[in-house]
Amino acid sequence: MTEHTHFAPRTSKTEIELGTAFQPKFDADGLIACVVTDADDGTVLMVGYMNAEALRRTIDTGEAWYWSRSRQEYWKKGGTSGQVQSVVELLTDCDQDALVMKVRVAGNGATCHVGYRSCFYRKVVQGPDGEPALESTGAQRVYDPATVYGAG
Amino acid sequence: MTEHTHFAPRTSKTEIELGTAFQPKFDADGLIACVVTDADDGTVLMVGYMNAEALRRTIDTGEAWYWSRSRQEYWKKGGTSGQVQSVVELLTDCDQDALVMKVRVAGNGATCHVGYRSCFYRKVVQGPDGEPALESTGAQRVYDPATVYGAG
Numbered sequence: 001m002t003e004h005t006h007f008a009p010r011t012s013k014t015e016i017e018l019g020t021a022f023q024p025k026f027d028a029d030g031l032i033a034c035v036v037t038d039a040d041d042g043t044v045l046m047v048g049y050m051n052a053e054a055l056r057r058t059i060d061t062g063e064a065w066y067w068s069r070s071r072q073e074y075w076k077k078g079g080t081s082g083q084v085q086s087v088v089e090l091l092t093d094c095d096q097d098a099l100v101m102k103v104r105v106a107g108n109g110a111t112c113h114v115g116y117r118s119c120f121y122r123k124v125v126q127g128p129d130g131e132p133a134l135e136s137t138g139a140q141r142v143y144d145p146a147t148v149y150g151a152g
Numbered sequence: 153m154t155e156h157t158h159f160a161p162r163t164s165k166t167e168i169e170l171g172t173a174f175q176p177k178f179d180a181d182g183l184i185a186c187v188v189t190d191a192d193d194g195t196v197l198m199v200g201y202m203n204a205e206a207l208r209r210t211i212d213t214g215e216a217w218y219w220s221r222s223r224q225e226y227w228k229k230g231g232t233s234g235q236v237q238s239v240v241e242l243l244t245d246c247d248q249d250a251l252v253m254k255v256r257v258a259g260n261g262a263t264c265h266v267g268y269r270s271c272f273y274r275k276v277v278q279g280p281d282g283e284p285a286l287e288s289t290g291a292q293r294v295y296d297p298a299t300v301y302g303a304g
Contacts, residue, residue, distance in 0.1 A: 007284070017266050022276055022284040035187050035196055042194035044187055047250040059276065059284055091289065093271035094264050098199040100272045112246050114169050119245035120252045124174055124211065132159070132174040132211055137243065 007052060010096075017094050025097040026052060031067060032099060036111070039088035039102035045111040046119045048077075050099070062087050064103060082107030110142035117142050159204060162248075169246050177249040178204060183219060184251060188263070191240035191254035197263040198271045200229070202251070214239050216255060234259030262294035269294050 008023045010016060016023055026032050031049040038045055048066040050058065054074060057065040064085035068075040078084030085103035092099055105111055112119040116139050127133030160175045162168060168175055178184050183201040190197055200218040202210065206226060209217040216237035220227040230236030237255035244251055257263055264271040268291050279285030 020279075020286045022279075022286050033185050033199060035199060037194075037196065042189075042196075044189065044194075044196070044252045047185060047187060047245065090276040091272040092274055092276060092286065093199065094266045094268075094273075098271075100196045114246045116246075119250075120243040121246075122244055124242040124244060127172075127174075134172045134174050134244065 007055070016096050022092070023096055024052075024055065024092065024099075025095065027097075029069075031069070032097060034064075034066070034099040034101050036064070036085065036101050036103055039104050043118055044120055045103070045105070045117070055099075058087060058101075059090070064101065078105075078107060081110075081113075083110055085111075108143050113145060115141035115143050115145045159207075168248050174244070175248055176204075176207065176244065176251075177247065179249075181221075183221070184249060186218070186251040186253050188216070188237065188253050188255055191256050194254075195270055196272055197255070197257070197269070207251075210239060210253075211242070216253065230257075230259060233262075233265075235262060237263075260295050265297060267293035267295050267297045 008021050010023045010025060011021070015021060024032050030051045032055065034048045034050050036045045036048060037043060049069055050065065051067040054065040054067045064077045064087060066075045066077060084106040086106065087101055087103055089102040090099060110117050112121070118139065121137055121139040122134040123137050124132050125135045160173050162175045162177060163173070167173060176184055182203045184207065186200045186202050188197045188200060189195060201221055202217065203219045206217040206219045216229045216239060218227045218229060236258040238258065239253055239255055241254040242251060262269050264273070270291065273289055273291040274286040275289050276284050277287045
């Protein structure tokens with residue numbers, strides 16, 4: 001798939017910001033951040049990272065692929081969990097170094113391996129000592145990962 | 153402000169995923185990605201990066217501070233443009249290496265220096281040659297940056 005891995009080279013600031021050429025910017029590790037949202041209600045479900053090949057596979061197949069930074073491997077979301085993400089719309093930002101991907105989630109509808117629909121199930125609050133602490137947003141688990149095969 | 157810059161050290165996977173200690177993970181460059189959304193309708197407005205000090209300033213003041221990777225300096229959003237972001241809620245994800253920040257935007261209500269409310273004003277489509285290309289989402293500019301002082 002070598003011939004499909006590459007995207008258009010970066011050109012001018014004007015073209016990048018206002019043009020119609022898709023010229024995604026990958027960072028020093030070859031990655032671009034992808035904010036995944038629910039296509040129906042806009043909830044932010046997760047933030048994933050794609051390299052050029054993962055982005056290409058996502059565009060070609062209409063299903064989300066990532067590069068796992070922790071495992072250093074390609075990761076077809078839902079490959080083991082069934083929580084496949086079908087791409088409804090893919091957006092990029094002004095300087096084309098971030099993506100927003102609106103998806104519909106298959107399987108049990110969860111995205112997070114901890115069992116929640118969204119990975120963002122805790123909020124930062126002021127703790128008893130005045131320092132930042134975490135508290136539940138009130139989100140309930142969709143499933144208990146101890147009883148089923150984990151997300152993937 | 154040295155004594156305020158640091159956050160709790162990372163502990164176990166269980167504590168990070170299920171605990172109440174805020175233990176944000178900064179990457180090799182000392183940064184954490186922050187997805188900024190409109191607190192009222194959930195629109196993703198931008199993706200910014202914070203180092204520990206920018207995150208601490210954001211929590212302490214309730215207004216968004218970032219670390220500008222391009223300018224290598226602290227960046228109080230709205231400092232020059234008036235597009236100040238007041239933090240309504242700050243969330244973190246399962247492994248505490250990403251943030252979602254729900255904000256209300258002051259000034260003219262735009263976030264993007266190109267003049268749009270959201271930086272994500274273009275979508276990826278299939279171009280005439282079969283390759284990915286960009287197309288407007290239909291978003292209209294809030295202001296023309298050529299006529300006013302740019303975003304900041």
